[in-house]
Amino acid sequence: MVEHIFVSGPLRPPDSDPVHLVVEGLDQAGPSFEVRVFVDNPEADEHTTATADDGYAGSIHVYGGGGGVDPAAGRLPMSRAVDVTGVVRGHRARSEVTVTLVAVPYSDVVTPEQAGLALAISRAYLANDPPS
Numbered sequence: 001m002v003e004h005i006f007v008s009g010p011l012r013p014p015d016s017d018p019v020h021l022v023v024e025g026l027d028q029a030g031p032s033f034e035v036r037v038f039v040d041n042p043e044a045d046e047h048t049t050a051t052a053d054d055g056y057a058g059s060i061h062v063y064g065g066g067g068g069v070d071p072a073a074g075r076l077p078m079s080r081a082v083d084v085t086g087v088v089r090g091h092r093a094r095s096e097v098t099v100t101l102v103a104v105p106y107s108d109v110v111t112p113e114q115a116g117l118a119l120a121i122s123r124a125y126l127a128n129d130p131p132s
Helices: 084-087
Strands: 006-007 020-026 035-041 054-064 076-085 100-106 121-128
Touching: 006 020, 006 035, 054 076, 054 084, 100 121
Parallel strands: none
Antiparallel strands: 006 100, 020 076, 020 121, 035 054, 035 100
């Protein structure tokens, strides 16, 4: 299993729009990175193009603390939501979809492994209204 990639199990989209992917408990204590969101593309990785044809649905930007951060300093795990309505709507005939999250470093000269990226989340789910 690749530490910088998370592939969900089957997720059931809500019956109405909008559809948000909610990611809870996203660890931001390490380096900064982008999390690319892909729908129904469990093979997605850092080299996958960010296009609708590849199931790309959006990104989450994590501005990390660089590691070794005291949780009291404000770098607790965070929750974020991405509107994935457009991509999921294309899959509406299916009762379930999968979501792949790929952590990508902001630098083009290092791989996720070289950057020390490890994607840690508590859970990911689809909802109409993300928690505020």
